[in-house]
Amino acid sequence: MKKTYKLDGEICGNCAAKIQDQVLKLDGVNDAKVNFMLLKFTLDADDEQFDGLLDESLRIFDKIEPDCKVLV
Numbered sequence: 001m002k003k004t005y006k007l008d009g010e011i012c013g014n015c016a017a018k019i020q021d022q023v024l025k026l027d028g029v030n031d032a033k034v035n036f037m038l039l040k041f042t043l044d045a046d047d048e049q050f051d052g053l054l055d056e057s058l059r060i061f062d063k064i065e066p067d068c069k070v071l072v
Contacts, residue, residue, distance in 0.1 A: 002031075002044040003054075009068035011036045022060045028053050041070050 011019075016036040023032040028049040033042040041061075045053045058070055 001047045001050045002042065003050075004040055004042045006071045007034075007039040007041055007068055008071050009065075011039070011065050011068040015065040015068075019057075019060055019064050022064070023057045026053055026056055032057070 011034070013036050016034040020032055020034040023029060023034075023043070026045075028046045029043070030046070031042070031044040033040075035041075041057070043050075043054060043057060054072070058072070061068060061070055
C-alpha cells in the first residue's frame with residue numbers, strides 16, 4: 001500500500017533526510033520519501049503492517065523534528 005500525507009510545519013532538508021533514512025530501515029517498508037520542499041511524506045509498505053509502520057514513522061518524525069506534523 002502506498003499513501004502520501006501532507007506535512008504541517010517547517011522541516012529542513014537535513015532532518016527530512018534523517019527521517020527518510022530511519023523509516024526506510026523499518027521492516028516491511030518498501031519505500032519512503034520525505035519531501036521538505038513540497039511538505040509531503042510518502043510511505044509504501046506491506047498492507048498487513050501499514051498502520052503499525054505509519055505509527056512508527058510518526059514517532060520518528062516526532063523524535064527528529066517535533067515541530068513538523070504528518071497530517072493523517
